Amino acid sequence: MELSKTSYVILGMVKLGRRTGYEIKSLVDVSTRFFWAASYGQIYPELARLEELGLVTGEADSSNGRRRRSYDLTKAGQRALHDWLTSDEQLHIELRHEGALKFFFSDGLSAEEQLDLVRRVRDTHARIAEQLHAIEPAETGDKPPAPLLTLEFGIAYQEFLADWCARAEERLVSAESANKTSKRR
Amino acid sequence: MELSKTSYVILGMVKLGRRTGYEIKSLVDVSTRFFWAASYGQIYPELARLEELGLVTGEADSSNGRRRRSYDLTKAGQRALHDWLTSDEQLHIELRHEGALKFFFSDGLSAEEQLDLVRRVRDTHARIAEQLHAIEPAETGDKPPAPLLTLEFGIAYQEFLADWCARAEERLVSAESANKTSKRR
DNA sequence: GGCGTCATGTAATACGTTACATGATTAC
DNA sequence: GTAATCATGTAACGTATTACATGACGCC
Numbered sequence: 013m014e015l016s017k018t019s020y021v022i023l024g025m026v027k028l029g030r031r032t033g034y035e036i037k038s039l040v041d042v043s044t045r046f047f048w049a050a051s052y053g054q055i056y057p058e059l060a061r062l063e064e065l066g067l068v069t070g071e072a073d074s075s076n077g078r079r080r081r082s083y084d085l086t087k088a089g090q091r092a093l094h095d096w097l098t099s100d101e102q103l104h105i106e107l108r109h110e111g112a113l114k115f116f117f118s119d120g121l122s123a124e125e126q127l128d129l130v131r132r133v134r135d136t137h138a139r140i141a142e143q144l145h146a147i148e149p150a151e152t153g154d155k156p157p158a159p160l161l162t163l164e165f166g167i168a169y170q171e172f173l174a175d176w177c178a179r180a181e182e183r184l185v186s187a188e189s190a191n192k193t194s195k196r197r
Numbered sequence: 198m199e200l201s202k203t204s205y206v207i208l209g210m211v212k213l214g215r216r217t218g219y220e221i222k223s224l225v226d227v228s229t230r231f232f233w234a235a236s237y238g239q240i241y242p243e244l245a246r247l248e249e250l251g252l253v254t255g256e257a258d259s260s261n262g263r264r265r266r267s268y269d270l271t272k273a274g275q276r277a278l279h280d281w282l283t284s285d286e287q288l289h290i291e292l293r294h295e296g297a298l299k300f301f302f303s304d305g306l307s308a309e310e311q312l313d314l315v316r317r318v319r320d321t322h323a324r325i326a327e328q329l330h331a332i333e334p335a336e337t338g339d340k341p342p343a344p345l346l347t348l349e350f351g352i353a354y355q356e357f358l359a360d361w362c363a364r365a366e367e368r369l370v371s372a373e374s375a376n377k378t379s380k381r382r
Numbered sequence: 383g384g385c386g387t388c389a390t391g392t393a394a395t396a397c398g399t400t401a402c403a404t405g406a407t408t409a410c
Numbered sequence: 411g412t413a414a415t416c417a418t419g420t421a422a423c424g425t426a427t428t429a430c431a432t433g434a435c436g437c438c
Binding site: 016018049050051052054076077078079174 | 396397398399400401405406407408
C-alpha cells in the first residue's frame with residue numbers, strides 16, 4: 013500500500029478546502045477523531061511527504077496575518093482520494109475497547125463490582141454521545157451531506173453502546189435479586 | 198501506568214487456566230481480538246516480563262509430548278488483575294473504522310459509488326456477525342459467564358452496525374429516486 | 383514422507399502519541 | 411501586559427504487526 017489511512021484523512025480534509033496542518037488537526041479533533049484520530053506528529057510530516065509525492069501543493073499564506081503554510085489538492089491528489097474511496101480492498105476496522113475487555117474477564121468480580129464496571133462503561137458512551145450532540149452542524153443544506161450523516165452515525169453508535177450497557181445492568185440487577193431470594197429460602 | 202492493557206489480556210487468559218503463549222494467542226484470536234487484539238510479537242516478550250515482575254510463573258511442561266512453557270498466575274498477578282478490573286481510571290476506548298472514514302469524505306462520489314461503499318461496510322459487519330454466531334460456547338452453565346455475555350455483546354454490536362448501514366442504504370436509494378423524479382418534471 | 387499444527391521466539395518495520403521547543407498574534 | 415490561541419515542527423518513546431527462523435510431533 014502506497015499511503016496510510018491517515019494520509020487519506022489529510023487528503024480528504026484538504027479536498028474540503030485549502031488547509032493548514034493546524035486546521036487539519038482542529039477539524040480531525042471535532043470530526044473523524046471518533047473513528048480515525050490523528051496527531052501533529054503524523055500530520056506535519058505526512059503533509060510534507062504528500063507534497064513530495066505531488067498529491068498536494070503547499071504555499072506560504074499570510075492571509076490572516078500569521079505565518080503559515082496552506083495546502084491544496086492537486087489533480088493527482090484528487091485521483092488518489094477518489095481511488096481510495098472507491099477501492100474494494102478490505103476495510104480496516106479495528107476496535108480497542110477496554111470496557112468490553114474487562115467485562116470479558118469479570119467473572120471473578122462480585123456482583124456490585126461487575127455492576128460498577130458496566131455503569132462506568134455506560135457513562136463513558138453516554139458522555140461521548142452528549143459531546144457529539146453538542147457538535148453544531150456548520151451548514152444545513154437541503155441534502156444532508158456526508159459529514160452530517162456520519163455525525164448521526166456516531167450518535168447512534170454511542171447511544172447503542174450506552175443502551176446495551178443499560179440493558180446489561182438490568183440483567184445483572186435482576187439476576188442478583190433472584191440470587192438473594194433463592195438464598196433466603 | 199505499570200502494565201499495558203495487553204498485559205491484562207495475558208493475565209486474564211492465564212487466570213482462566215494454566216496457559217502457554219501459543220494457547221493465549223489462539224484464545225485471543227477467537228475471543229478478545231474483536232475488541233482487543235494481540236500478536237506473538239507482544240505475547241512472548243510480555244510473558245517473560247510478567248514473570249520478571251512476579252505476576253506469573255512459567256515452567257517447562259511436556260505434558261502433551263511437546264516442548265513448551267506453561268504459565269500460572271501468582272498471588273501478585275491475581276491482585277494486579279483484580280486491581281485493574283476494579284480501577285476507576287478512564288477506560289481506553291478507540292475505534293478505527295475505515296468505512297466511517299470513507300463515508301465522511303464521500304460527498305464527491307456518485308450516488309451509485311456511495312451506495313456501493315455502504316454496502317461493502319454492511320457486508321463486512323454482517324460477515325463478522327456470522328463469524329461470531331459460529332463461535333460455539335464451550336460450556337453452558339446455568340448462569341451465563343462473562344465471556345458468553347461478551348460474545349452476545351459482540352454479536353449485537355456487529356448487527357447494529359450492519360443494520361445502520363442497511364437503513365442508510367434505504368435512505369440513499371429513496372433520496373436518489375426522489376432526485377430522479379424531480380429532475381424528470 | 384509430507385503436510386498441518388503445535389510451539390517459541392526475534393528483527394525489522396510501521397504506526398502513533400506525547401512532550402517539548404519556538405514564536406507570533408489576538409483578545410481582554 | 412498577559413493569557414489564550416494560532417502555528418509549525420521534531421525527538422523520544424511506546425505500541426503493535428509482519429515476517430522470518432527454527433524445529434518437533436501427529437496424522438494420513
